[in-house]
Amino acid sequence: MKVIKCAFFILLFFCSYSYSQTNKITVQVNNVIKNISPLMTGACIEDVNHEIYGGIYSQMIFGESFQELPMHIDAAVNPEFAGLSGWLSCKASRDQHKDESEIRSWQPVKTGTSSGSFSIDSIQPFVGKQSQNINFIGGVGTIGIENRGLNRQGLYLSGKQPYEGTIYAKTNNPVQVYISLQSEDGSVTYAETAVIVTDVAWTKYNFTLTPTRSAIHARLAITLHQKGKVSLGYVFMQPGSWGRFKGLPVRKDVVDGLIKENITVLRYGGSMTLADDYRWKNMIGPREKRKPYKGIWYPFSSNGWGIIDFLDMCSVTGIVGIPDFSTGETPQDMADFVDYVNGNNNTHWGRKRITDGHKQPYHLKYIELGNEQFNNQKLTDKFKLLADAIWSRDPYIQIVFCFSDETREDTKGDLAYIKQTIDHCQKIGHQAWFDVHIFNDTEKQPDLKDFEFAESQLKSVAPDSSFRLCVFEENADNARMRRALAHANAINRLQRIKYDVPIVCAANGMQVDHQNDNDWDQGLLFFDPKHVWGQPSYYVTKMMAENYLPQVSESNFASKSDTLDVTSCRSTDGKIVTIQVVNSKSTSVNTDVQLNYYDGTATKVTVSELKANSLEDWNTVDEPNKIVPVKSEITSSNNGCNYTFAPYSFTILRFEQ
Template sequence: MGAYKGLPVRRDVAEALIDQGLTVLRYGGPMINHPEYRWKKMIGPREQRPPHRNTWYPYSSNGWGIPDFLAFCEAAGFLAIPAFNMDETPGEMADFAEYANGPADSTWGARRAADGHPEPFGLRHIELGNEERVDDSYFAKFAPLAEAIWARDPQTIVGVGDFVYGQPIADPLKVEGAASGIRSLAAHQRILQLAQAHGREVWFEVHVGTDGPRPDATFGALFSYLDALTKLADGAKFKVVVFEFNAGNHTQKRALANALALNALERDGRVPVAVSANALQPYGQNDNGWDQGLLFLNQSQVWLHPPGWVTRMVSTNYQPRHVPVDVSDDAGLGVCAARSADGKVLVVRVVNVGDRPVPAALRLEGFAPSKPVAHVEELTAPLDARNTADDPTTVQPHVTDWQHEFAHGEVRRVFLAHGFTVVRFE
């Protein structure tokens, strides 16, 4: 088993995360909302880091903290996005910006070097808060924190840790269904104005539900939230991102919901980062209700659950150029498509949440496969199916080479019930 690149990380766990095709990790959640969660408690020798009571458990050792997270993401090649408690002071956040990105001869860069990392991390993203009530009180904390970060490192993009919106937003100043209880996006407008005044980009981060087999109403509201911020932006640079697809299970039905969400986000094209909670979960030890790990581990093994396989299928078949898709005849399929930069590869992703197979015709305009065989990956199972330590491969993709018989711009295929299918034409 061993350690990964000399870090305090199990090699098998690290390699499984990498093999899953992850490109970004966010280190956040309710743990950061506890008043004792502070980044300066996470540096130095582990045995000397002060423990604290935390949100989920009465004891947290700080044996794994934000600097450890940054070192792992750097080694694994992941984009790192750490979240911070809103009660950190502006001075403490300025110190962190220097700790993360300052030269080794700066005060906090020297502390980073003493902790074993002489070179700057090159961190580009910091999130402030988690599932916050974004109102005037939040803005009063956010503004000095963001300004302190920007003053120390102007290249850092600061993110707003927003919450969940359960109803579509027609008027940004009249909001219903926000989990935080806010009734207006007026504070969001002030944040946009602040970022614009400093010539900076700001990200707004929300969470959505993918308990399955379809995403819930919070996912539909996401796009209206983005539209609402666009109305308020007045030229300010911003992005909306999703750092938590949330569910209470890790079964096939959650896999289908995640796949539908990813397809819809890719078709929309405005959300640059979307990640699923939770990346990693100890087997048999979940006691907080969020039983939703993509990758499970015990003392001797790691294995993917159906939602984790969806992530891998999407990532390993990624292509950079979106292709418009039209689904007719109310087939009940969730579809997206993308091409390679050179136009030689076309990937089509199809979700069938129904309990019956769906025959469909794929009509391809402006693309004709040059190879008679397409690569196909299919993930199908009963909605409640999951993997276990005793049988970690109950649900996994079935991989085939398909003799597709493409002719006259069309090819036909049956998409399996409760299934996610990826077809790669070349």
């Protein structure tokens, strides 16, 4: 009998211990903590790692206006250049990836016994500092140049689809110029046409090429087949309307990828705005005549796609667009910009917008000024002048100011300058918004000290003022699953904290595969000339945006051994509840889930789960769907359920009546 009693108590002990170890998520549905913005599922794009020029911009030619450094053509070094001499624009240094080739754009073409020379025209260039001269001297065959797109990665051609293009050329004597789409080594020609260049002045020549079949690693060749000279100032080629989004100069497949991500807001800008010649008026007018400039990320940058093109894309996709501006802009230029985008035909710049083909105003709501610049009186005074100019034209635009890292805990900083901006805005009836950048490179709880410290510091110097903080760059320096979990963690925490965070954007929104020229290897949407695919962090944004609900409810995760990051949201009427759960551990976590004070009965629980076998897993061009969300349904009992959260996973449980 004693043995039986002993066994009974042992069983009771283990049952009690097991019960005490049960993990539980409890949601107090009617205890609403705060309202949240739908603009917390955004991305930042700028021309870093060729997101734009060589990326989403439909221009397929890299080195379009021959601004790159000249390469000396020497047959002693390159035997394949025998019979050729001179200089060809094609080189750009690698600041970080120095083991990569400096040859970025054009290379010589020669066939047969032909001979020729190349030279740089820096006296009367078409645009920028220089143009390219080609001279067929003699022999039989061809002389010319060929281009394989961004960093010579190769062009992708879709068979039997038209490609449209333009060259600007001049000559002293009429010469026939051949334009062709060829295989990588030139042995196969997929399409060819010719134009006769006759004018001594720079003249535009349009062409259309329709390849006979699809090809990868193709090239565009521009050649002379007989004795003559030609100067080239600009070359443009893009897919026909079939390959562009609603006729805009952007790749349709890339924009489709952004739309499928359910991105709600895009910020265009960042360090690129710090370039001396980054000015919005340089980004309008005919693309070929827009001034190239020395960019922060690429020394021979193109203005072919700029702020207005960005707003065009946002307006047709329904994505909220936020352009970032250089503080080098003048107050008058910013006033003109507001007239251009939001003014009517009563203003000069409003009429110019209409003339440029955009009849209706853009109704722009947000403008950012600056990017991570050091706080000083000169910058503060410039912020005030630019803000006043913007609000003089449209007082309803919300301005977001981006100061430097001086607001971070590990630097002293002079918050008095920021206080001046807050006070100035408040004095004239506006609320100051600030952009705080955070770094988030591991699967663990994101380090939000920069954000939280900025808020506390600003409150300390302006306790009676109203301001708001945004995150326009959630940086990570990787695109792996650990970044995805960190990204989910960051949004979860920014939704829960007491501060009202109106906008959150992850950087970088896009990235060209294998073409990163620096260490910001963190794109959400990857692509190459043929393919487009999302990374795990892309799908986190997609899941969050698809399941957006406007209110955060109180939630709690109880466990003695496990750790989950949990945020619960609800619809305004409380009939739909979501629970966003991040499990960054290598083990699964079985959890009871309970909704308290839920008015009604949940009849359906939809599960969206993103998981990986390793924190270092990601999606590649060969395995683009290795890590994608999987949807399922589970049953609900008494407004609750039991669910096992997989290792390395982000999961959303959606309860609906």
